[in-house]
Amino acid sequence: MLSVRAVVVDAARDQPRVREVAEPTAPAGGVVVRVMATGLCRSDWHGWAGHDEDIVFPHVPGHELAGVVAEVGAGVRHWRNGDRVTVPFVCGCGRCEWCRSGQAQVCPDQQQPGFTHWGSFAGYVALHSADTNLIAVPEQVSFAAAAGLGCRFATAYRALAGRARLAEGEWVTVIGAGGVGLSAVMIARALGGRVIAVDRNAEALAAAADLGAEHTLHAEPAVQRDHTRGADGLDIPAAVAGLTGGGSHVSVDAVGSEQTCADAILSLRRRGRHVQVGLLPPVDGHPRVPMARVIGWELDVLGSHGMAAADYPAMMALIEQGSLQPQRLIERTVGLGEAAELLPDFDRATVAGMTMIDPSR
Template structure:
């Protein structure tokens, strides 16, 4: 099969012919129809993830058709159209039994623990636990974002952030996750302040229903961003998300909250980028909650897919570019430079 491969961290990204994967006894191989270009893939390429071993094929945000089925798989057949959470749970441990697949200690992740979906084929583990059937008529380019960015945002806003109608939500970083979070929060009846350094990203956020856009470059450092959010919301946000994952956006998110507010850390914070300074004195004085959110289990997708089918959520509007596999290398280098989501749809 053809796949995008790197053999050194931050090194060349090249399309090569490599061996086709085979399904594990409890897994499947999916023929990839679409795969998103995500900031997490950039982190893998840069060497920020200790699970990545060289040479490597990135890619974890995918939709496609089951091409081969392991002997122990019961629920899936060749030809089924599926997506998958980026966290593939084992389905056997105590956390999986409790339904908390997204923090399974034995998890695998395509594009991180093994070769991913910047390829014609990708192997996925524990298929009966992890695969999600795609609704008829949902385009693959749209469905690809459901495995990571959109599903991650949905759980962060609705389940972890516990957003309520009428509350102010601040979204720091309007890339794929952040723009998804704007959509989800608006659909939940919240009022949204979007924060970014890109006028194009802020324009998209407003088109998705954000009432206020804060240009982080114009207001200056962390304190300026937080002050702008507090002023716009007349006292601070009830829920604030760091959807980018940087020390500055993490601190600004916490400082943007009103008393008893909820900070949700969604963007990755690799140690190589520096440790975030969380103002714990403020956390204590205002009784703030500091929460982490790490994807969403496959069994939790029905609610989100129902809103997509009803037209209340529009992940299709996030897809601003469709690419060929040969163009994925440049798209990975350019992550964060253009608003919206780039999706590889030609292999």
């Protein structure tokens, strides 16, 4: 039996290890992809920490990927060995009403590499329903840039273009300037938005400014549970209101905590739109959200769960034109061994961009 190197987690919160595992085989309707690049994302940390009930250990993480088709399963019509491809992190079944209407990101029978089955922190990964989920990667788009699209970049694009329907000239507050937050900054600027970026990391804020954020606000963890004041005394919602003349039209929580969600919602003007992108792990029950403000100001609170392959062409066209440059978001590239070391502490990482993994290293 052939084997490949992979990052393996034997149990929730165990130290990941690199070892040889069996090479995957293509499922019916699916493919095996040789992984050329894969992203290390906060969602991978949530899976490692045991926050995702779909994960069965031992497990191989990894859900953002790009590579080359290496094996084609029975019934696949549109893909051949050697094709350059990427895939959304949510893979629809291709049969249900949601997939047939182009909304595979909410497919009730979805598969997610790195969550529902072994993922892309390996030399090869199996993917399901290839004709529904695979996306061709143009030659001029690097594998690393394409890998970053699958979760953070595509999620940010759909959050702003599809869910919030950001209009030119509107203010956007992006809380969290990691991979998804910096993606949101870049995309909001490309769509004509005016951006305020909020983060605790000065380097991340500098990166946001370089990508077009008009203002950056340095936040600290809250001392009190009033969801407004950071430890340095900065009232984030009040600061945003002052900069925008009453609050942003759109807010994005790209972190996923009770504090950041509340700050984002309270940063909105009346009848504003909030998009929740960061996952909110339960701590002492479900996180508290300032619903009195949501009701009183008629705010829209929207979820964004990736983006279906059917919606990729518009985003890919902007990348090919150079209006969007996801490669600028890549801060570093590491090998599998370093990725295994980084994963357990990734929730506390102070990266100012995306971390990419080259499985050949």
